Amino acid sequence: MDLAQTVALWRELMMSGDATWWQEFFVRFYQAFIEADRWQSYLEGVGITLLTTALALAIGVVLGVLVAMVRTAHDQQRIGRRKNPLLGIVNFIFKIYVTVIRGTPMMVQVLIMGLVIFKSSRNFTMVGALTLGINSGAYVSEIIRGGLMAVDGGQMEAGRSLGLNYLDTMRFIVVPQAIKAILPSLGNEFIILLKDTSLISIIGGQELVYFARNILNRTFDAMFPLIGAAVIYLILVIIFTWLLGKLERRLRQSDRR
Amino acid sequence: MIDVEHLSKSFGDNLVLDDLTEHIAEGEKVVIIGPSGSGKSTFLRCLNLLEIPTSGTITFDGTVITDPRVDIDGVRRKMGMVFQHFNLFPNMTIRKNITLAPVRTKLMSQQEADDAATALLRRVGLEDKADAYPAQLSGGQKQRIAIVRAMAMRPKVMLFDEPTSALDPEMVGEVLEVMKELAEEGMTMVVVTHEMGFAREVGTRVLFMDGGHILEQNEPHEFFAHPREQRTIDFLSKVL
Numbered sequence: 014m015d016l017a018q019t020v021a022l023w024r025e026l027m028m029s030g031d032a033t034w035w036q037e038f039f040v041r042f043y044q045a046f047i048e049a050d051r052w053q054s055y056l057e058g059v060g061i062t063l064l065t066t067a068l069a070l071a072i073g074v075v076l077g078v079l080v081a082m083v084r085t086a087h088d089q090q091r092i093g094r095r096k097n098p099l100l101g102i103v104n105f106i107f108k109i110y111v112t113v114i115r116g117t118p119m120m121v122q123v124l125i126m127g128l129v130i131f132k133s134s135r136n137f138t139m140v141g142a143l144t145l146g147i148n149s150g151a152y153v154s155e156i157i158r159g160g161l162m163a164v165d166g167g168q169m170e171a172g173r174s175l176g177l178n179y180l181d182t183m184r185f186i187v188v189p190q191a192i193k194a195i196l197p198s199l200g201n202e203f204i205i206l207l208k209d210t211s212l213i214s215i216i217g218g219q220e221l222v223y224f225a226r227n228i229l230n231r232t233f234d235a236m237f238p239l240i241g242a243a244v245i246y247l248i249l250v251i252i253f254t255w256l257l258g259k260l261e262r263r264l265r266q267s268d269r270r
Numbered sequence: 271m272i273d274v275e276h277l278s279k280s281f282g283d284n285l286v287l288d289d290l291t292e293h294i295a296e297g298e299k300v301v302i303i304g305p306s307g308s309g310k311s312t313f314l315r316c317l318n319l320l321e322i323p324t325s326g327t328i329t330f331d332g333t334v335i336t337d338p339r340v341d342i343d344g345v346r347r348k349m350g351m352v353f354q355h356f357n358l359f360p361n362m363t364i365r366k367n368i369t370l371a372p373v374r375t376k377l378m379s380q381q382e383a384d385d386a387a388t389a390l391l392r393r394v395g396l397e398d399k400a401d402a403y404p405a406q407l408s409g410g411q412k413q414r415i416a417i418v419r420a421m422a423m424r425p426k427v428m429l430f431d432e433p434t435s436a437l438d439p440e441m442v443g444e445v446l447e448v449m450k451e452l453a454e455e456g457m458t459m460v461v462v463t464h465e466m467g468f469a470r471e472v473g474t475r476v477l478f479m480d481g482g483h484i485l486e487q488n489e490p491h492e493f494f495a496h497p498r499e500q501r502t503i504d505f506l507s508k509v510l
Binding site: 167170172176178185186 | 318344346349350351357359362370371374375420
């Protein structure tokens, strides 16, 4: 008797209420993950989830660095010296961006992007990644700005007094120190981002939760697909945390005495 | 070499430097002393525009550096600065601390800079620290490295902002020794310090500042032996 026949038999037992708990457990597990090669759906979902996270991460970091650099440069302008008007305008725009993104729920942003701004687009994954990236950029920029401000002002002075220009001093001296300081909060933000990709399923983004719900609708069993999805997220985050810990240890190299 | 004319600096309503005019010639070792809040550090920091003067002009090597159009990075390359808190870059090895600026500003190739760093480190007896990180060094070692780092840019003048004030007493000597050697080689130096012994021994001129003014100045031996102003006499009686 092969597996499919066994399960069919046990399913009948379940119907009549005669199945033992582990027979029922196995049948539900089987229909959630194995039947009709459904595990491939989860795998596909994980792929899309990771792709979305990576894209959103890239957009978020680029936006975040840009916003943080402009806002820091703006705030560091000397009192009494004429201000750069262009910097003032860009700073103002970025301030609005951060305020709007942080002031509205992510779910609403996803819906607006998917159903209003890109309503004719069928590429829900890309729209979702873009939304998440824009959202993440606002938070990342504040994290980076905090990190840049936390670096001792003497570092910038020392770099500039050696004749390095502002950008070189930022690039070689201030930013590397800031990155080390903000890595834990940045890692936190990335974990949030990874999990928030689940939100794009509401506009049709085909990531992990999307497939889990598909299977749920087909088998009428919510527990196994959802817990399965939860376990997969958990595993992804654990792997990510581990990688981050390794990176932190490497960056702490200069602290050894 | 440095001409300061009618230099004033205020932070908000607080006038820190009040119409200073001073000339520093090549090869001079000018020591600036005075009570805290007298404006001596601000004066020094104005010389390489770490502080932007509120009014007045500073001319360095024939260039009016207070002119907003001047390339300030270019000017700063010729003026080394040493800070009270060392301000070494903690994310880099000592070698990298020293070679970063000469290489990035295209003054030297990486190879030349590395060689220069080795030679400079040997001079201050720290060649074995080239691959260490700043966190692994003592305060005195850090400050000697900071001096070397500034020297690597081959500056024409060195500015010292209380270089020994953050050091344990036993480490002051090794830093002053390096500065003394520098002075003997003919480097133009402007030093804000509380080390009266150094002022007397190494300085060619002592400026006493108080309340944003240069109250009194003289050749060191005369200055310490016969201070003229009552404020100077009070100050010296407290620190000597």
